[in-house]
């Protein structure tokens with residue numbers, strides 16, 4: 509099969525498009541003919557070996573494959589060759605204290621598809637059949653591949669960790685990112701009032717279309733000051749953080765007393781100044797959020813299937829141009845999701 513593969517970590521020149529052996533199907537595995545695979549910044553970090561990511565070598569990236577079952581292991585039940593499937597985010601041990609308490613997203617033995625095991629930038633992927641999910645008829649392969657990480661992440665942040673309630677004010681940072689696009693939709697689905705930030709008018713217009721109630725151009729204005737103006741000096745109940753160093757102080761300053769800051773990442777850096785005094789006198793909660801659990805993905809996938817949650821597709825690239833697709837997201841040219849198709 510053909511695959512976008514790297515034999516050593518580093519720059520984009522290490523990503524080759526090569527003929528490699530098609531994986532062998534074990535008794536509990538499914539071989540999936542990949543039709544679409546969503547791109548993520550984690551694909552870049554995996555190829556570079558940056559941000560502490562160490563994939564085995566040689567390696568095929570791609571976290572979000574969707575396709576059709578091509579072959580099944582002898583012990584697999586409940587699936588047929590030809591079924592349209594989404595490949596779940598990771599395999600987990602199912603036995604540790606996190607797995608057995610519904611926190612499989614932090615299983616220490618978790619193997620992320622496209623990071624710890626080969627992913628979807630290939631004609632085929634072989635995974636345990638237990639991590640497959642059916643793709644609803646209403647969704648194309650591209651839509652299916654564009655949804656999981658954005659909506660799974662946003663749901664775990666807002667619903668599970670921050671426990672948003674109707675009427676609350678939620679500040680969504682960097683609304684042009686895939687997770688920002690999903691964050692707006694999840695917050696609006698739960699009846700929150702959303703303030704969205706972005707750096708261009710075009711991105712703000714799209715955030716408005718997705719349901720954001722108030723818009724702030726953070727390149728032109730201090731977003732914490734704008735939050736206080738919009739909320740009549742009250743502040744927001746929840747800040748949806750994934751930017752990191754560049755926004756951290758202003759994010760904390762945007763919170764009302766008893767507010768919650770929930771973060772799933774730090775794309776601009778891992779360290780930020782925290783005003784400890786404001787944390788205690790405002791009784792602020794700082795909440796970390798990592799990926800999503802198998803259980804909570806069922807309602808997410810149901811809402812994606814019903815097209816209540818709509819992934820925004822920026823553009824697609826053919827599989828042979830996976831390197832160009834990775835460069836495109838490295839250059840941050842997209843609004844929403846970039847997907848490789850085959």
Ligand SMILES: [Zn+2]
Nearest residue numbers: 601604607615
């Ligand atoms: Zn486990």
